[in-house]
Amino acid sequence: xxxxxxxxxxxxxxxxxxxxxxxxSTISGNEYVYWYRQIHSQGxxxxxxxxxxNETNEMASLIITEDRKSSTLILPHATLRDTAVYxxxxxxxxxxxxxxxxxxxxxxxx
Amino acid sequence: DSGVTQTPKHxxxxxxxxxxxxxxxxSGDLSVYWYQQSLDQGLxxxxxxxxxxxxxxxxxxxxxxxxxxxxxxxxLNLSSLELGDSALYFCASSVDVGGMYEQYFxxxxxxxxx
Numbered sequence: 450x451x452x453x454x455x456x457x458x459x460x461x462x463x464x465x466x467x468x469x470x471x472x473x474s475t476i477s478g479n480e481y482v483y484w485y486r487q488i489h490s491q492g493x494x495x496x497x498x499x500x501x502x503n504e505t506n507e508m509a510s511l512i513i514t515e516d517r518k519s520s521t522l523i524l525p526h527a528t529l530r531d532t533a534v535y536x537x538x539x540x541x542x543x544x545x546x547x548x549x550x551x552x553x554x555x556x557x558x559x
Numbered sequence: 560d561s562g563v564t565q566t567p568k569h570x571x572x573x574x575x576x577x578x579x580x581x582x583x584x585x586s587g588d589l590s591v592y593w594y595q596q597s598l599d600q601g602l603x604x605x606x607x608x609x610x611x612x613x614x615x616x617x618x619x620x621x622x623x624x625x626x627x628x629x630x631x632x633x634x635l636n637l638s639s640l641e642l643g644d645s646a647l648y649f650c651a652s653s654v655d656v657g658g659m660y661e662q663y664f665x666x667x668x669x670x671x672x673x
């Protein structure tokens with residue numbers, strides 16, 4: 450599976466949009482981009498995933514560039530409860546496990 | 560609530576002992592995954608089962624073993640425990656195998672080896 454690069458930490462003001470970037474320049478055509486988050490020591494929580502097209506659900510939006518070498522997770526109106534470590538993971542269609550990197554520690558501030 | 564349950568929530572045991580961690584997947588999910596999260600190693604994949612059969616192995620020690628039962632629940636057995644085995648152990652499940660199927664994680668079991 451392709452490797453991902455994320456900034457180690459980011460801050461966001463409560464109520465504003467949080468835009469979390471991820472670089473996956475070696476991604477292959479059959480690899481999906483997944484986002485998970487982990488709040489404190491809870492189990493990782495699935496947020497969203499996509500292959501080529503932008504995706505949106507009740508939690509977030511995923512914007513994938515046309516060349517698929519990078520993506521951005523958007524939390525439209527961040528709240529204090531969105532403070533967590535966010536993991537961007539690239540996973541092949543044949544992939545079984547999720548390979549977690551260091552993630553981005555997002556701190557939402559009042 | 561992801562629908563994945565894990566028991567026990569906390570486990571404290573001594574070095575050399577053996578423990579069993581239990582996972583019940585979401586209703587309808589056939590695949591179960593085990594992950595370990597320690598302070599120095601981050602989240603690491605251990606092993607996957609699909610419909611009762613072992614499907615993939617990661618960095619799982621020989622002292623560790625797992626199985627998935629006909630009712631699809633899974634158990635992770637850790638033996639000859641060492642201090643370094645202290646970690647959070649997460650179970651995840653997905654409806655099927657393949658990159659397009661998201662995995663849902665349980666709340667974890669915190670294992671402390673003294």
